[in-house]
Amino acid sequence: xxxxxxxxxGAIHAATESEDGVRLADGRVVSEEAVVWLxxxxxxxxxxxxxxxxxxxxxxAFKAPPEVPLAFIKGPNALAGxxxxxxxxxxxxxxxxECELAVVIGKPARRVSKARAYExxxxxxxxxxxxxxxxxxxxxxxxxxxKNRDGCTLLGPWFVDAADVPTPMSLGLQTTVNGRVTQKGNxxxxxxxxxxxxxxxxxxxxxxxxxxxxxxxxxGAVNVMPGDEVITEVEGIGRLTNYLIGxxxxxxxxxxxxxx
Amino acid sequence: xxxxxxxxxGLKQPLLAQIDPLNGFVHANGRQLSAAQLSCDxxxxxxxxxxxxxxxATLAALGGAVNEAPYLAPPRAPVLYIKPVNTWIGAGxxxxxxxxxxxxxxxxxxxxxxxxxxxxxxxARAFDxxxxxxxxxxxxxPHDNYYRPPLRDSCRDGFCPIGPWIVPSSxxxxxxxxxxxxxxxxxxxxxxxxxxxVRSIPRLLADITEFMTLDEGDVLMIGVPENPPLARVxxxxxxxxxxxxxxxxxIVAEAELLGESR
Numbered sequence: 001x002x003x004x005x006x007x008x009x010g011a012i013h014a015a016t017e018s019e020d021g022v023r024l025a026d027g028r029v030v031s032e033e034a035v036v037w038l039x040x041x042x043x044x045x046x047x048x049x050x051x052x053x054x055x056x057x058x059x060x061a062f063k064a065p066p067e068v069p070l071a072f073i074k075g076p077n078a079l080a081g082x083x084x085x086x087x088x089x090x091x092x093x094x095x096x097x098e099c100e101l102a103v104v105i106g107k108p109a110r111r112v113s114k115a116r117a118y119e120x121x122x123x124x125x126x127x128x129x130x131x132x133x134x135x136x137x138x139x140x141x142x143x144x145x146x147k148n149r150d151g152c153t154l155l156g157p158w159f160v161d162a163a164d165v166p167t168p169m170s171l172g173l174q175t176t177v178n179g180r181v182t183q184k185g186n187x188x189x190x191x192x193x194x195x196x197x198x199x200x201x202x203x204x205x206x207x208x209x210x211x212x213x214x215x216x217x218x219x220g221a222v223n224v225m226p227g228d229e230v231i232t233e234v235e236g237i238g239r240l241t242n243y244l245i246g247x248x249x250x251x252x253x254x255x256x257x258x259x260x
Numbered sequence: 261x262x263x264x265x266x267x268x269x270g271l272k273q274p275l276l277a278q279i280d281p282l283n284g285f286v287h288a289n290g291r292q293l294s295a296a297q298l299s300c301d302x303x304x305x306x307x308x309x310x311x312x313x314x315x316x317a318t319l320a321a322l323g324g325a326v327n328e329a330p331y332l333a334p335p336r337a338p339v340l341y342i343k344p345v346n347t348w349i350g351a352g353x354x355x356x357x358x359x360x361x362x363x364x365x366x367x368x369x370x371x372x373x374x375x376x377x378x379x380x381x382x383x384a385r386a387f388d389x390x391x392x393x394x395x396x397x398x399x400x401x402p403h404d405n406y407y408r409p410p411l412r413d414s415c416r417d418g419f420c421p422i423g424p425w426i427v428p429s430s431x432x433x434x435x436x437x438x439x440x441x442x443x444x445x446x447x448x449x450x451x452x453x454x455x456x457x458v459r460s461i462p463r464l465l466a467d468i469t470e471f472m473t474l475d476e477g478d479v480l481m482i483g484v485p486e487n488p489p490l491a492r493v494x495x496x497x498x499x500x501x502x503x504x505x506x507x508x509x510x511i512v513a514e515a516e517l518l519g520e521s522r
């Protein structure tokens with residue numbers, strides 16, 4: 001089953017996929033455009049894994065793939081849902097999307113072996129984890145200014161039960177920018193697969209239900225601009241739409257901050 | 261007497277208590293208790309962020325290495341990290357030491373507790389967004405390479421004692437004049453002051469909220485001073501911030517804490 005969290009008519013609702021749009025838990029069926037899409041799970045700790053596809057690592061000029069996962073943590077400020085607006089600062093020269101399969105943990109996980117890792121997976125969603133490379137610095141890289149910006153990590157539209165995803169390690173990934181395909185890959189090309197990542201993270205930290213692991217992105221990261229529509233899609237999981245907006249949309253608030 | 265906000269174990273709702281900074285007594289629900297008699301839970305609720313290199317000597321220790329690989333240049337923006345929820349424990353709770361970690365750094369720091377959503381705030385208005393202060397022990401596995409995010413060094417279970425309470429900002433006359441102290445087994449091992457920061461609290465809030473919103477309940481740790489003491493299994497560590505509180509925790513072998521046989 002595919003689940004969502006949406007805001008509609010002044011309240012937050014659990015919802016499921018329906019042929020005619022979105023079915024709220026109370027039975028109402030409404031269109032995709034009539035609701036505000038929130039991240040489909042209330043996230044706990046959000047982990048992200050960098051350089052987890054050899055082709056992307058090469059694209060970013062890393063000579064050899066990493067020997068251990070490059071894992072880092074995000075704050076809740078970064079998260080937004082399907083059809084969200086994401087800010088692209090005017091001074092940035094290179095801001096790129098990252099289409100990723102996101103794994104949602106289903107039960108407390110501590111020192112879980114690879115062999116049993118999938119028992120701890122509740123399900124999956126799609127992520128688009130933007131990076132602004134202009135702000136990269138080599139301390140705790142990728143630093144939060146690159147990877148933990150407000151509204152730059154999108155999740156959704158659906159949370160898909162693990163039982164409905166029999167082959168999470170062979171799902172196609174694709175990104176389109178304004179309808180043109182710019183990124184293509186497959187989860188089978190991860191350097192560290194889902195089971196390994198769960199074993200690795202749970203070796204030193206206790207994971208909890210609702211924790212999310214963004215598993216990395218393949219090659220094909222290109223610069224995007226205000227006005228672009230970016231759709232990141234994972235086969236069988238969902239198509240996550242995002243709209244980039246420019247600094248001008250925030251001008252009023254910036255002035256308020258200065259003078260308020 | 262100072263009004264503080266705290267949480268006690270077994271009660272879901274927060275508790276308003278009064279502390280007497282002179283003798284350390286806590287008055288709660290009509291009773292007078294010592295801090296040790298209280299069963300304190302983590303008083304804060306939001307995301308906990310840390311700042312690396314916010315004491316000048318911590319960056320100076322890298323010396324010329326900041327211009328060499330892998331760093332290639334000194335840091336420009338604040339170097340931030342997150343202490344996730346699995347690291348949080350209350351005052352008095354044991355800090356579990358995993359079998360692969362012989363000793364940890366004790367990380368005394370002041371936690372700035374956000375009271376009002378802070379997005380792109382100016383330094384001049386930054387304190388409007390501060391609810392109060394708490395004490396944090398930012399425990400880490402000793403490491404001297406800062407190239408990659410510190411998950412394995414900084415984010416182990418129980419590596420972030422927080423508490424015992426939140427002192428409102430109105431009760432802290434000048435947060436840039438607070439003495440920080442770290443103790444191991446009762447012995448003072450480190451002393452520094454919040455007056456020696458690379459970025460002051462308002463400067464940090466302005467530089468961070470330029471790209472990242474801090475929400476009500478979030479905690480910003482202002483940095484760990486240079487030369488943090490090391491502690492091992494069997495030690496009792498305490499960190500104290502003048503006028504805010506003292507946070508004491510024992511260090512226990514993880515296997516012992518979890519009742520595991522190895």
